[in-house]
Amino acid sequence: MMQIQNTIHQKIQVTLEFPVHFTQNLFAENNKTFEQCVSFKEPKKQHKVLFFIDENVSSTHPDLIDSIKTYCQKCGSINLVSNPIVVPGGEVVKNNTSIVESIHKYTDKFKICRHSFAVVIGGGAVLDMVGFACATPHRGVRLIRIPTTVLSQNDSAMGVKNAINAFNKKNFLGTFCAPYAVINDREFLKTLCFRDWISGISEAIKVALIKDKPFFEFIQKHTDLLVNRDIIAMEKLIFRCAEIHLQHIRCSGDAFELGYSRPLDFGHWAAHKLESLSAYNIRHGEAVAVGIAIDSYYAEKKGFINKVQLQDILQVLHSLRFPLYYKEMQDPDFINGLEEFREHLGGILCITLPVGIGKKIEVNEIEHDMIFEAIDYLRENYNGNGQ
Ligand SMILES: NC(=O)c1ccc[n+]([C@@H]2O[C@H](COP(=O)([O-])OP(=O)(O)OC[C@H]3O[C@@H](n4cnc5c(N)ncnc54)[C@H](O)[C@@H]3O)[C@@H](O)[C@H]2O)c1
Ligand SMILES: [Zn+2]
Known part of the structure; x- marks a missing residue:
């Protein structure tokens, strides 16, 4: 008997595009970078936004959370769904899957959908962990990265990767996932040790x-x-x-x-x-x-x-x-x-x-x-x- 074999060759090409902005005092009232970043594709819409902040950034920038809240209140296009959530800083954050789980819980609790925004402010470790966590709810939500260390501003935030550590191996669990935008603000660097x-x-x-x-x-x-x-x-x-x-x-x-x-x-x-x-x-x-x-x-x-x-x-x-x-x-x-x-x-x-x-x-x-x-x-x- 003759065997019939069919093959459909599938080919999908995807273009990944994101801006990398360089600025100072991102949440100052007259700085429009963040607002434009959120709203440039859909300027008439109110966008849900949820912030995650590295604890060492929030402690060394004690006014940051208030500035974010004031900034977002004044932007007609931003709906800040919660107070910014502070997460542990440094590599420890990549060694603990329960923190990833807590990010999932927050995205569920605040109904962050594929058209809402998660924003992460922190060093490369926090960026990697939050990026990894945000790549999975609804198969990925929009992520704006705001790197705050030299390494994250010159390297890690530029890429399309994220990861956490597992089984004593660096970056064992991770995904490829491009950010929606990256914003480098040099003012953050001043508090680095x-x-x-x-x-x-x-x-x-x-x-x-x-x-x-x-x-x-x-x-x-x-x-x-x-x-x-x-x-x-x-x-x-x-x-x-x-x-x-x-x-x-x-x-x-x-x-x-x-x-x-x-x-x-x-x-x-x-x-x-x-x-x-x-x-x-x-x-x-x-x-x-x-x-x-x-x-x-x-x-x-x-x-x-x-x-x-x-x-x-x-x-x-x-x-x-x-x-x-x-x-x-x-x-x-x-x-x-x-x-x-x-x-x-x-x-x-x-x-x-x-x-x-x-x-x-x-x-x-x-x-x-x-x-x-x-x-x-x-x-x-x-x-x-x-x-
Ligand atoms: N995804 C990638 O493509 C990629 C590429 C390179 C590196 N990485 C990862 O990046 C991580 C290293 O990043 P890192 O060098 O930024 O270290 P880090 O994230 O561990 O930050 C170093 C310390 O600085 C603190 N901190 C961050 N911003 C601060 C600020 N503005 N003021 C004061 N303290 C601040 C952090 O809380 C932490 O304690 C590693 O986990 C590495 O694997 C990822
Ligand atoms: Zn490296």
């Missing part, structure tokens, strides 16, 4: 090293200003870093990371492992600085960069006060970060390394002995900066 002011700079060094030599030179030239909390230098750094991340995600042809190559994760195999080995006491940005140092050492041994370039990289990180050695790097489990990274990529190990300054190469194998050598080198030469 020194660690969080500095830590996000490592993501800028990361993209500069693999994509933009003049940007690396800019960072080199401005380390003193950055360490001394110069807001203009930081604003420039954030803008360029955000721009490079946005461009990469837009142009790489792999926004949803279906392939193996992950250039924006340069330095991240070691970073993710270090974060989890330290029980998340080491910040993501601090761990990325170490990852960059280890992989740059490796790149020098393999002849992709020269000795002067390696010293330039290590010196920039050191001048910015990044610790480049932590005791967790001696943990026998540390090297398994490579295997976990391979699993996360989905099969083939693909590690991005710098070639000179501003270009990159991908390798599929890493010699463990050279990583151990890199760790010894960092312990012997960079065991300072507060560790």
Whole structure:
């Protein structure tokens, strides 16, 4: 008997589009950015809005909640459905699924539908957790991200990913989900502690090293200003870093990371492992600085960069006060970060390394002995900066 087999080939192309605004004093009466963000697609409608705020942002900006309430009351187009909800800040918020559940309960309680808005104000961890939670009620509600740390303004809020940690693994549960809009307000940065002011700079060094030599030179030239909390230098750094991340995600042809190559994760195999080995006491940005140092050492041994370039990289990180050695790097489990990274990529190990300054190469194998050598080198030469 003849067998009949039919196949319908389905192809759906979806365009993702969102604005990234840069502003100051977002909830000042005369600042229209937020109102326009909410209402530009449907200007005549009243939009339901529910805010989630990082507790360390609300405590360091004691007037923020009142400013939000006053601002929304004065906007005819915004219906603030509840007082802003304060959630714990920092990585702890990604380690606890009950917080995700509470976000679900609030979206149900306040009837946040697919055309309402959840707004999240906070560091990268809170953005990731609320983004993950908001991706599921009604299969996703509109999310406006308002990042408040250097790292979230120059990197994490620009992307289309979110996640929480599970089974002792960083970002094990997550979704790809573009925000409705992103708003960077530099005023938030002024209350960051020194660690969080500095830590996000490592993501800028990361993209500069693999994509933009003049940007690396800019960072080199401005380390003193950055360490001394110069807001203009930081604003420039954030803008360029955000721009490079946005461009990469837009142009790489792999926004949803279906392939193996992950250039924006340069330095991240070691970073993710270090974060989890330290029980998340080491910040993501601090761990990325170490990852960059280890992989740059490796790149020098393999002849992709020269000795002067390696010293330039290590010196920039050191001048910015990044610790480049932590005791967790001696943990026998540390090297398994490579295997976990391979699993996360989905099969083939693909590690991005710098070639000179501003270009990159991908390798599929890493010699463990050279990583151990890199760790010894960092312990012997960079065991300072507060560790
Ligand atoms: N989704 C992505 O594509 C992506 C990309 C990179 C990093 N990340 C994630 O981002 C997280 C790191 O983000 P982070 O560096 O912003 O750290 P963080 O969110 O842990 O914030 C650091 C600390 O600063 C506090 N804080 C935030 N804003 C503040 C402000 N304006 N003033 C005072 N304190 C403030 C936070 O409460 C926290 O205690 C990690 O979980 C990382 O995995 C996600
Ligand atoms: Zn990162």
